[in-house]
Amino acid sequence: MEKISGSQALMKSLVREGVDTIFGYPGGAIMPIYDALYDYKDRIRHILVRHEQGAAHAAEGYSRLRGKPGVAMATSGPGATNLVTGIADAMCDSIPIVCITGQVPMAALGTDAFQEAPIIGIVTPITKWCFQVTKAEEIPEAIAKAFHIASTGRPGPVLVDITKNAQIELFDFDPSAKYTFPTRKSDIEPDFTEQLKEAVELLNNAKQPYMLIGHGISISKAEKELKEFIEKSGIPVASTLLGLSSLSTDHPLYMGMLGMHGNYSTNKLTNQADVVLAVGMRFDDRVTGKVSGYLPNAKVIHVDIDRAELDKVIEATIPIHADAKRFLTAITPLMKRRDHSAWIKQFKALDAEEKKEVGDAELYPKEGEITMAETIRILSEKTKGGAVIVADVGQHQMVAARYYQFRNPDSYITSGGLGTMGFALPAAMGAKVGDPSREVIAIIGDGSFQMTLQELGTIRQEKLAVKIIILNNRHLGMVRQWQELFFEERYSFVHMDNPDFNKITDGYHIPNELVEKREDLAAALDRLLAAKGSYLLDVRVEKEENVFPMIPSGANIDDIRIK
């Protein structure tokens, strides 16, 4: 046994968890931890963000590509509260991150001490777990537990708040201590042999079976098993926003994206399916439209690792509490080889309609301003669908989702459940650190960019080769679209008088270009992709483009509008 401080124990515990990167920002109540970090510079890369929200989103981006929890660190009070948006975001989208906050000394808790914020009270409803450490000796187990909870079962954010006295106190640290945590009772996946039989029976005899996939496929790393399952069973697949890229978009059984701004065919035909197999998706209201008009006749098999998701929105005929990979591995051998080409033809017919009404014009415009869609199309062609697209929130997010042709898993990262504007720049930064071998391209609206653009400073300082494309329509486009369609064109505060983004980016010494003309777009994208370091394009796109198809909010999925 050796006597070490709580801060030193924290470093040892983080190293034990395999932490190689921390996104953070120092301050008074976390100074002992930063002091300990100074001695770990060779083992842990600390990335100094420009706002703690950026640290949380960067940890999310890191986690999505590295496949283990990202770590965000902040001081007490305002540092901790600045993390809150990122934590809520990670909670909604099941992303494992571990946040560590400094706190005032235990003796000062509850006294309105300088920079005291009751962060445990604040984040309890938006974390999977959180814990306040008030004694140094609690640190090793609390950290082990934090990583365990964040990354097992349905992943999510956790926060460990460490009072300053606990950071300083010395205690007997046992380097050989092992911490194990039994599976919680409600996380134990019951035997599904019986349900599997019933599911196989339904699917093998279905006339028009339909598979819906979500984020759970990627979380479970079940992309290969998914492919084997569909290729054997011949069942067509559609994906939620967060399931995108789990299956290559050129797979013959991939029908497209579901939901409010998904494809025409995938939504229009949902209610024509007689058996629906939903795996790792939670029937979000953006996907279902009005629930009472969703799947009124189909038999539904719903597979989810979180039993609270089963029967939450849609009452399943066969609810199965299981990990996606385990389920798919078990069911594939039992499936009959079938051909559903007549059913798939129906999708293709509607796809042709969508292409004629929407795609052709926006993907290959001949005149007028540049469109978001053609920018994404050309980017997709030039990168051969191999990049990681990190999209912010708004029209540009939907257009990127609809038109980028994903070839590899984990290639679309966005804020789905919370819809956090400002997500993309810091998340792209974290993603690039998470997997430097991949080309990471942030697609950001002009409104969203201005929520977190200070992270350009981090990108510059850490020399992160993040590519940035602003799809600049001088509007809060998504809100403008709703005002046009549903609020009688009463455009209430959606126009933006923007600054010169190129000058701002110059200020951060990041190479950049303004792209205003169609004939300049392709070459500018070439330069962006050829750049060794970060590069930014401010692409001026059409001001008043709308994203279609669209299921109007609260409407039945069948009432999807193509224009």
Next chain:
Amino acid sequence: MKYTITIESENAPGTLYRIAGTMLRKKINIEELHVKEVDSKRHLSRFTITIFLEPDLMAKLIKQIERIIEVVHAEYRAVDK
């Protein structure tokens, strides 16, 4: 409908806050509440909580409560008049 929920949980600070928070999200009012340690060796407490809720929401609420890491088990029964 009137229900009594029994929850077995770790005897740890914040657990009541988490349970109450789960109810607050659905704007459920707590009519009666009782908490007591029931197993001092394993540090387990039992909560007994009475609420009014539509019957179809009850099973969902229990599953949400069981998501709380500190909660070991939860169950409910209707209170007959």
